[in-house]
Amino acid sequence: xxxxxxxxxxxxxxxxxxxxxxxxxxxxxxxxxxxxxxxxxxxxxxxxxxxxxxxxxxxxxxxxxxxxxxxxxxxxxxxxxxxxxxxxxxxxxxxxxxxxxxxxxxxxxxxxxxxxxxxxxxxxxxxxxxxxxxxxxxxxxxxxxxxxxxxxxxxxxxxxxxxxxxxxxxxxxxxxxxxxxxxxxxxxxxxxxxxxxxxxxxxxxxxxxxxxxxxxxxxxxxxxxxxxxxxxxxxxxxxxxxxxxxxxxxxxxxxxxxxxxxxxxxxxxxxxxxxxxxxxxxxxxxxxxxxxxxxxxxxxxxxxxxxxxxxxxxxxxxxxxxxxxxxxxxxxxxxxxxxxxxxxxxxxxxxxxxxxxxxxxxxxxxxxxxxxxxxxxxxxxxxxxxxxxxxxxxxxxxxxxxxxxxxxx
Amino acid sequence: xxxxxxxxxxxxxxxxxxxxxxxxxxxxxxxxxxxxxxxxxxxxxxxxxxxxxxxxxxxxxxxxxx
Numbered sequence: 001x002x003x004x005x006x007x008x009x010x011x012x013x014x015x016x017x018x019x020x021x022x023x024x025x026x027x028x029x030x031x032x033x034x035x036x037x038x039x040x041x042x043x044x045x046x047x048x049x050x051x052x053x054x055x056x057x058x059x060x061x062x063x064x065x066x067x068x069x070x071x072x073x074x075x076x077x078x079x080x081x082x083x084x085x086x087x088x089x090x091x092x093x094x095x096x097x098x099x100x101x102x103x104x105x106x107x108x109x110x111x112x113x114x115x116x117x118x119x120x121x122x123x124x125x126x127x128x129x130x131x132x133x134x135x136x137x138x139x140x141x142x143x144x145x146x147x148x149x150x151x152x153x154x155x156x157x158x159x160x161x162x163x164x165x166x167x168x169x170x171x172x173x174x175x176x177x178x179x180x181x182x183x184x185x186x187x188x189x190x191x192x193x194x195x196x197x198x199x200x201x202x203x204x205x206x207x208x209x210x211x212x213x214x215x216x217x218x219x220x221x222x223x224x225x226x227x228x229x230x231x232x233x234x235x236x237x238x239x240x241x242x243x244x245x246x247x248x249x250x251x252x253x254x255x256x257x258x259x260x261x262x263x264x265x266x267x268x269x270x271x272x273x274x275x276x277x278x279x280x281x282x283x284x285x286x287x288x289x290x291x292x293x294x295x296x297x298x299x300x301x302x303x304x305x306x307x308x309x310x311x312x313x314x315x316x317x318x319x320x321x322x323x324x325x326x327x328x329x330x331x332x333x334x335x336x337x338x339x340x341x342x343x344x345x346x347x348x349x350x351x352x353x354x355x356x357x358x359x360x361x362x363x364x365x366x367x368x369x370x371x372x373x374x375x376x377x378x379x380x381x382x383x384x385x386x387x388x389x390x391x392x393x394x395x396x397x398x399x400x401x402x403x404x405x406x407x408x409x
Numbered sequence: 410x411x412x413x414x415x416x417x418x419x420x421x422x423x424x425x426x427x428x429x430x431x432x433x434x435x436x437x438x439x440x441x442x443x444x445x446x447x448x449x450x451x452x453x454x455x456x457x458x459x460x461x462x463x464x465x466x467x468x469x470x471x472x473x474x475x
Contacts, residue, residue: 347467350418358450366432
């Protein structure tokens with residue numbers, strides 16, 4: 001055994017505990033960044049760090065705890081306290097440095113100055129916005145062509161979120177009878193898992209981007225601090241370079257998150273996103289309806305034109321047929337009239353012929369000559385046509401036009 | 410003496426021509442002459458009547474109904 005005086009570990013730790021307790025009679029305010037955060041049985045365990053301003057190396061590190069009871073008190077004071085306790089945030093904490101013989105050193109958090117954190121968040125956000133602008137990330141996704149209509153939506157949200165239910169209900173109950181296929185990519189929409197969940201969801205969607213028309217990121221309303229998780233460079237970068245247009249509706253009326261500026265389209269609420277989708281598709285439907293109407297009109301016009309052409313052609317055929325018929329009729333009539341004229345002319349000729357024969361006959365009728373004073377002289381039933389043949393002694397018969405006389409010598 | 414009606418226009422015309430020929434050739438007995446002339450007149454009237462009838466028929470049959 002050595003004579004050297006020594007302490008037991010317990011004595012040493014008790015000594016350290018006393019020194020610390022004596023030097024920190026009251027809690028002190030400390031500024032630190034949250035490196036890690038875990039929750040176990042209602043208690044919140046934090047790893048606090050301070051980075052070197054120049055090298056960004058960790059210059060100081062301590063474990064801290066918010067006991068469940070203290071957390072309840074903090075929640076009563078600031079209902080959105082959980083939103084500040086996120087890795088990466090700068091916090092101003094009121095802590096009591098405590099040393100435990102067995103568990104060592106840790107800071108017991110008694111209060112959190114949310115106003116400081118908000119300020120720090122604003123500064124960080126401003127810097128992030130500046131970076132986004134400098135890198136031109138806000139234009140990438142806006143340059144993605146929007147689909148003709150939205151029917152296949154990749155929705156990133158929490159399946160428990162009220163905003164998601166409102167979104168679905170709004171899309172399902174619509175007067176236009178529009179239907180949407182919604183694929184849910186479940187993600188925490190606040191707290192420390194937000195970034196990891198959303199990055200994974202965005203990666204999954206990118207792998208299957210041809211199955212979707214757009215990415216929709218939605219959540220219901222929340223405090224500024226709740227939304228702080230969205231102000232993240234990696235998320236902004238991924239959204240900016242998404243192969244699909246990204247629509248944001250993460251429910252905050254006043255503030256703008258970095259996602260709002262990098263996304264193709266940004267809306268205040270999930271319902272506003274749904275309203276936009278419905279109006280967009282109704283617009284497309286109206287366009288289709290108008291197109292259909294103009295096609296119908298064009299077809300009707302073309303048919304009417306063809307019909308008119310057909311009618312005209314038919315009338316021409318009809319006119320031509322009638323003209324031909326008239327021509328034939330006129331020919332027939334002309335021939336008929338010609339036959340009639342010929343017939344009548346022939347009849348006239350016959351009549352003249354009859355008259356001529358009769359006139360000749362009348363002219364040559366010997367009785368007509370006798371009326372002029374001539375007589376027919378006959379002796380012995382022989383016509384005496386010469387004086388030489390006359391026998392003065394013979395009985396002579398004189399024929400007048402109105403009778404016969406006999407001379408007996 | 411009344412002779413029978415001719416059977417046709419052509420027959421009447423032939424008979425009329427025959428009477429004319431007989432008169433021209435002086436082959437008609439003087440006593441028959443008046444009878445022949447009367448017959449000729451009858452034949453002429455028959456022929457004219459036939460022609461008038463045919464003409465009327467043509468006018469009736471060949472009139473275009475407007």
